[in-house]
Amino acid sequence: MTAFDTLIHILYLLAAASFVLGLHLMTSPATARHGNLLSAAGMAIAVVSTIAVLTHDDVIPALATIVLTVGLLSGGLAGLLTARRVKMTAMPQLVSLFNAVGGGAAALIAFGDAIKHAGSLHLSQQPVSATLTTFLGLLIGGITFSGSLIAGGKLAGIIAGKPMTFPGGRVLNLILVVVALASGVTYTAGYGGLPVLCALSAAALGLGVLATLPIGGADMPVVISLLNACTGVAVAMAGFVLDSTPLIIAGALVGAAGGILTKLMADAMNRSLLNIIAGGFGTGDDNTGGQPTAVTGAVREVAVDDAALQLAYAGKVVIVPGYGLAAAQAQHEVVELAAALTEHGVEVSYGIHPVAGRMPGQMNVLLAEANAPYQQMKDLEEINPEFSRTDVVLVVGANDVTNPAARRRGNAVSGMPILDVDQAKSIIVIKRSLGHGYAGIDNELYTDPKTAMLFSDAKVGLTALQAGLKAYAH
Amino acid sequence: MTPLLFADITIFVLSLLVGVEVISKVPATLHTPLMAGSNAIHGVVVVGVMVLAATVDTPLGYALLIVAASFAAMNVVGAYVVTDRMLQMFRPRPVAVRAAPQQSPGTS
Numbered sequence: 138m139t140a141f142d143t144l145i146h147i148l149y150l151l152a153a154a155s156f157v158l159g160l161h162l163m164t165s166p167a168t169a170r171h172g173n174l175l176s177a178a179g180m181a182i183a184v185v186s187t188i189a190v191l192t193h194d195d196v197i198p199a200l201a202t203i204v205l206t207v208g209l210l211s212g213g214l215a216g217l218l219t220a221r222r223v224k225m226t227a228m229p230q231l232v233s234l235f236n237a238v239g240g241g242a243a244a245l246i247a248f249g250d251a252i253k254h255a256g257s258l259h260l261s262q263q264p265v266s267a268t269l270t271t272f273l274g275l276l277i278g279g280i281t282f283s284g285s286l287i288a289g290g291k292l293a294g295i296i297a298g299k300p301m302t303f304p305g306g307r308v309l310n311l312i313l314v315v316v317a318l319a320s321g322v323t324y325t326a327g328y329g330g331l332p333v334l335c336a337l338s339a340a341a342l343g344l345g346v347l348a349t350l351p352i353g354g355a356d357m358p359v360v361i362s363l364l365n366a367c368t369g370v371a372v373a374m375a376g377f378v379l380d381s382t383p384l385i386i387a388g389a390l391v392g393a394a395g396g397i398l399t400k401l402m403a404d405a406m407n408r409s410l411l412n413i414i415a416g417g418f419g420t421g422d423d424n425t426g427g428q429p430t431a432v433t434g435a436v437r438e439v440a441v442d443d444a445a446l447q448l449a450y451a452g453k454v455v456i457v458p459g460y461g462l463a464a465a466q467a468q469h470e471v472v473e474l475a476a477a478l479t480e481h482g483v484e485v486s487y488g489i490h491p492v493a494g495r496m497p498g499q500m501n502v503l504l505a506e507a508n509a510p511y512q513q514m515k516d517l518e519e520i521n522p523e524f525s526r527t528d529v530v531l532v533v534g535a536n537d538v539t540n541p542a543a544r545r546r547g548n549a550v551s552g553m554p555i556l557d558v559d560q561a562k563s564i565i566v567i568k569r570s571l572g573h574g575y576a577g578i579d580n581e582l583y584t585d586p587k588t589a590m591l592f593s594d595a596k597v598g599l600t601a602l603q604a605g606l607k608a609y610a611h
Numbered sequence: 612m613t614p615l616l617f618a619d620i621t622i623f624v625l626s627l628l629v630g631v632e633v634i635s636k637v638p639a640t641l642h643t644p645l646m647a648g649s650n651a652i653h654g655v656v657v658v659g660v661m662v663l664a665a666t667v668d669t670p671l672g673y674a675l676l677i678v679a680a681s682f683a684a685m686n687v688v689g690a691y692v693v694t695d696r697m698l699q700m701f702r703p704r705p706v707a708v709r710a711a712p713q714q715s716p717g718t719s
Contacts (some may be wrong), residue, residue, distance in 0.1 A: 156652050157629055163645055164636045170698040173648050177691045180655060187661045196665040204673050205664040208680025209657070215681070216689025223693060225700075228643060235650040235690045238682035242656045245679035246663050252675075253666045266616045365646055372653045377619055379662050385619055386626045387655040393630025394649040398642060491639060498642025502697055510704035516639040 141193060148186040153386040155179025160390065166511045183383050212238075225506045226463060229496040233289030233361055236368045237282050243371035243388075244278025244338070247271045250378050251324075251334055265325060267378065272321040272337065274374030279341025280348065281367040287349040288360050292495055298354035310347050316340040348414065355575035356413045357495045358402040363410070366395025398497045405491035405517075407543075407553035436571065439589035441598070444565050445605025447589075451528035453484045455520060457556055458500050459493055461534020461568070462595050470599035471533060472507035477606055486513045488520035488530075488556050490538040517554055527561040532582075534567070534595045536574030542581050549576040564588040567598040640701075647694040654687025 138146075155175050162172025191197045197205075223231050251271045290296035317340035323329045324337065352360050373388025375381075403410050439447075448454060456475060462468060475485045487509065493500040501514050515523070524530065532539055539558045543550040558564055564587055571583060571590075582588055591598055637645050660679045667676050 152655075156655075157633060160630070160633050160637075160645075160648070160652075163641055163648060164633075164638070166638075166641060166698075166701040167703065169641055169644060169701065170695065173644070173651070173691065173694045173698055176648065176652060177695075180651070180687060180691070183655060183658050184661075187658045191661060191665055194665075198668070200673070201664045201667050201676065204667075204677050205661065205680050208660075208677040209684040212681030212684030212686075213688040216685035216687070217692055219685075220689040220692035220696065225697070228647070228693075228697070231689075231693060232643075232646055232650055235647075235654075235686050239650065239653045239656055239686045242660060242679045242682040242686065245675050245682070246656065246659045249663050249667065249672055249675040249679065252669065252671060264613070266613070362646070365649065368653050369649070372656045372659075373623055375656060375659045377616075377623075379659050380615065380619065381659055381662060382619075382622060383655050384659050385623050387652045389623050389626030390630040390634075391649045391653040393627050394634045394645060397631060397634050398646065401642075489639070494643075496643055497646060498639055498644070501640040502643045502700070505697075505700040505702070508700075508702065511640055511701045512704045514640050 145186050145190055148182050149383050152179040152183035152186070152383055155182070156387055156390055160394070225502055226466060227293070228499060228502060229357065229361055229494070230289040230292040232496060233285045233292060233364065236361070236364045237285035237289065240278045240281025240285060240364075240368040240371045242278075243368070243375040244275050244282060244341070246375040247274030247278060247378050248334060248338065251275075252331060263327060265327075268325045268327060270374050270377035272325050274371055274378055275334065275337055276317055276321060276341045277367055277374060278371035279338050280345040281364055281371055283342040283345030284349045285345075285364045285368075287346055288352075288357065288364060291349075291354065292357060292361075296350075300353040301350040306347060306351070310344070313340045313343045313347065317344060351415075352413065353575070354495075355492075356406075356408075358492050358497055358499075359399055359406070359408075359410070359413050361496045362395050362398035362402055364395075366392050366399055369393070369395055402492060402497055405554055407551075436583055437586070437589050439565065439591055441591065441593075441601040442605045442608075444589065444591050445602050446609055447529055447563065447565065448478060448483070448531070448602065449481060449606055449609050451483055453523075453527050453529075454478060455486055455488045455515075455524065455527045455530045455558075455561065457488045457490075457530060457532045457535050457539060457558060458504070459490070459533065459535025459538065460495070461536075463494055463500065463503055463534070465534065465595035467533070467596040467599055468503040468507040470596055470603070472504060472509045474599050474603045474606070475509065475513070477603055477610075481606070481610060486515050486520065486523070488515055488517075488524075488558075490517060490535065490556055491554075493535065493538065517556065521557045524557045524560040528563065530558045530561040530564045532558060532564065532566040532568075533599065536568075536580055537576045537578075539582050540574075540576075540578070540580045541585075542578065549578050558582060559585055559587070562587070565591055567591045567593055567595055567602075569594055644694055644697045644701075647690055647697060651687060651690035651694055654683065654690055657683035657687050659683075 159172040159176030162168040320337040369391025376384025543553045543555045
């Protein structure tokens with residue numbers, strides 16, 4: 138090992154350490170920004186070191202340098218502009234897009250490395266370890282690429298959010314699995330060339346599409362986490378193909394992050410991963426609110442002024458935001474109301490269910506964007522013991538995650554961890570109608586004698602409450 | 612199985628375990644920035660694309676290279692920028708709210 142090689146390896150090690158430490162600093166909102174900057178510094182080190190290797194060894198053809206530079210600059214610019222302009226509500230689809238391009242790049246590396254070998258030496262001379270990682274990188278990367286694009290399209294509303302199934306879908310799926318495995322095994326065994334690689338890529342892309350189409354909008358937090366994990370693994374496989382330690386380490390870290398979030402989200406919905414991937418559960422974004430449904434038991438309605446008065450007299454208020462709040466883009470209104478209450482001397486906090494948004498933690502980002510202090514955001518375990526000491530719970534656009542029926546057996550939400558909203562002294566629910574949530578069952582909270590319904594759009598209702606509060610305060 | 616491959620597998624497995632250990636401690640509040648931040652970390656695929664660039668010699672190879680390069684650069688730049696944008700929004704509780712009532716952020 139020359140001195141130059143040693144230096145490069147040390148720099149790569151430094152980059153990998155920065156990634157780990159950067160993630161470690163993400164354990165607190167106070168240090169998280171530094172963590173991200175540290176991780177970015179590590180990335181810069183890795184990129185600069187690689188440029189140094191390429192120029193030092195003088196191995197890169199002139200044309201490749203130009204092609205590489207053009208690609209990097211155009212992609213980097215596109216990424217920069219998108220990241221600057223994107224709205225916080227569009228974060229899930231942006232993360233999906235980054236999963237797609239990351240997985241796609243990993244698959245292309247596997248493919249590009251394979252066709253390099255195809256020209257120079259016979260495939261059968263390749264060690265199995267090289268062909269196997271190429272197979273896996275191409276398969277996982279391809280599935281991630283097309284799957285993330287479909288998921289992102291669903292989140293952005295370009296593709297219908299409803300679960301899409303069509304006759305023969307399962308058979309087609311099975312055929313694609315067989316094609317992918319057959320071509321993969323053929324390639325791994327050393328008998329494949331370009332046609333086999335193309336068959337494998339096509340099968341992987343098709344599988345990604347077919348796997349994501351039948352999954353409904355409510356399951357998106359799981360899907361997006363799972364695709365994130367897949368991207369990480371695909372990048373790690375590309376690292377194996379190229380013998381590149383930074384890629385293996387970073388890929389494994391991302392794989393772990395995605396894996397943990399996938400498990401957390403699936404647990405929060407009390408559904409198994411297999412059940413979610415099989416699909417068919419959960420509907421679109423907006424079509425559940427409209428239809429009135431027969432709810433057994435009396436529902437008590439409350440006027441805006443009374444609700445505002447109730448909030449003003451409370452000592453402790455917990456706000457439970459759900460996807461309805463995000464869909465109505467009412468995060469600013471809710472935070473303004475919370476600020477007004479705080480100023481009035483009321484103790485306010487937010488009880489946020491893990492699957493309140495379309496991706497893990499999305500509600501927290503929306504509230505942070507609207508200037509809510511992060512100390513007021515409480516997760517399920519933190520907030521549940523506090524409900525019994527809470528005077529008023531304000532539920533905005535959340536449904537199934539507050540349904541007390543989850544504690545009983547034998548219904549669609551049984552066993553799902555819920556926010557114990559019904560243990561508070563009184564509850565105000567802002568909702569457009571008595572429509573069902575994704576689980577498609579009545580919410581027993583709405584017929585609880587302690588509950589008062591404020592039938593309104595989230596944005597309109599919150600603004601009215603704030604006006605009512607102001608009128609009372611002066 | 613070569614010693615090199617075995618070293619790679621060791622690194623992969625240990626990194627997975629480190630990842631699980633570190634990331635389990637991230638609070639739910641930060642799960643979206645965590646995901647965007649890990650998005651940025653898998654942007655390290657850009658290094659792989661650069662390594663690949665040293666070996667291309669066919670038209671198909673060049674075509675793959677330019678797509679891979681733009682994908683990877685978009686991933687790494689975009690994800691770091693958007694993560695930073697998100698994280699700078701996370702503010703601590705304003706000090707002494709009741710003692711000195713700050714101006715309400717609303718205008719309505």
